[in-house]
Amino acid sequence: MSEENRARVRALIAEIDDSVVDGLMKGALDLHVHSGPSTMERQLDHFEAVEQAAEAGMRGILFKDHHYSVAPFIPIMNRVLGHHGVAMYGGLVLNNSTGGLDPFVVDAQLKMGAKLIWMPTAQSANHIRSSRRKSRLATNVALKKSPGITVVDAYGELLDVVKEILDSIAEADAILSSGHLHISEIWTLFTEAKKRGVKRLLINHPMYGLHFTYDDIRELAEFGAVIEQSACLYIDSRFNVYSPEELKEHIDAAGPAHTSIGSDLGQVDNPTPVEGMRQAIKLCLALGYSEDEVRGMVNHNPAKLVGLD
Structure with missing residues (x-):
């Protein structure tokens, strides 16, 4: 089905005027860039990602790696690349490889400028279970096997250490992403996060391995979360698993006013993040x-999330 989807995407986006896309790329932000270095092979490094974003007239990018934080390097990158005028952000994913659910690591990273804290992704219990079912979520097999992380106890209650992490996120006014947690965990997490003053809530690719329903998307958007759709899942990409019609269904569940689009790109043998954003824009117009x-x-929407507005 993926190749059929990709062929349909190519046909749809061929009808869209490039000059219109050029205009929409001006000032765009991509909050889901997988450039390198990384434990996985990448087709471009962080510097190249900034240079390509600048060439496209983009306003900002946020670097995501599942196994380390780019945040401490942003001041150095600003010194070298700041003349491009692209805002650069980093954040921390709470996988075992970065310390897991460790409030001391989170505190330090936030104080070094981390803009976003993702709950566990590739080492979350939900991700590992999905991989074992040979579902859509993939695991980096080159790394040592990792025990799955959950944010709730055996009774479904949020762990105290996660509450401490939420307090730090609220104090820093940083973004909280649900990572690759199961939807049941996300509801518990976000409900507590809001009580503790976290104002910036983000969900990444809700229909991809996280077991969302359309009602979940709609209700979490109403709750105040930004719903980010990953371009790579819909465009002419080797990660394509959804048809153009499904992209519309996924966006409409939240509504464009509560939706953002991130490339989720940087892998080899895929479009670049900039090309992925261009294709996503064309597909949405189509x-x-x-x-x-x-x-x-x-x-x-992404500008508001990172505080640029």
């Missing part, structure tokens, strides 16, 4: 979204 709606999803 699906009938207005230029203003697309601009909201690639510019205004």
Whole structure:
């Protein structure tokens, strides 16, 4: 089905005027860039990602690696690349490889400028269970096997250490991402996060391995979360698993006003993050979204999330 989807994407985006896309790329932000170095092979490094974003006229990018934080390097990168005018952000994923659910690591990273704290991703219990079912979530087999991390206890209650982490995120006014947790964990996490003053809530690719329903997307958007759709799952990419019609369904579940689009790209044998964003913009236009709606999803909504507005 993926190759059929990809062929349909190519046909749809071929009809879209490149000059319109050029205009929508101006000021866009990509909060899901997988550049290198990394434990996995990448087609571009962090410097190249910034240079390509600048060439496209983008306003900012956020670097994500599952196994280390780019945040402490941002001041150095700003010194070298700041003349490009691209805002650069980093964050920490709470996998075992970075310390897991460790409030001391989170505190230090936030004080070194981390903009986003992701709950566990590739080493979450949900991710590992999904991989064992040979579901869609993939695991980096080169790394040592890792025990799965959950944020709740045997009774489904949020762990005290996670509450401590949420307090740090709230104090820093940073973004909390649900990572690759199961939807049941996400509801518990976000409910407590909001009580503790976390204002910036992000969900990544909700229909991809996280066991969301459309009602979950709608209700979490109403709750105040930004729902990020990963371009790589819908465009002409080797990670494509969804049809163009499914992209529209996934966006409409939250509504464009509560949706952002991140490339989730940087892997080898895939479009670059910039090309992925361009394809996603074209696909959204082909699906009938207005230029203003697309601009909201690639510019205004992610800008508001990182505090640029």
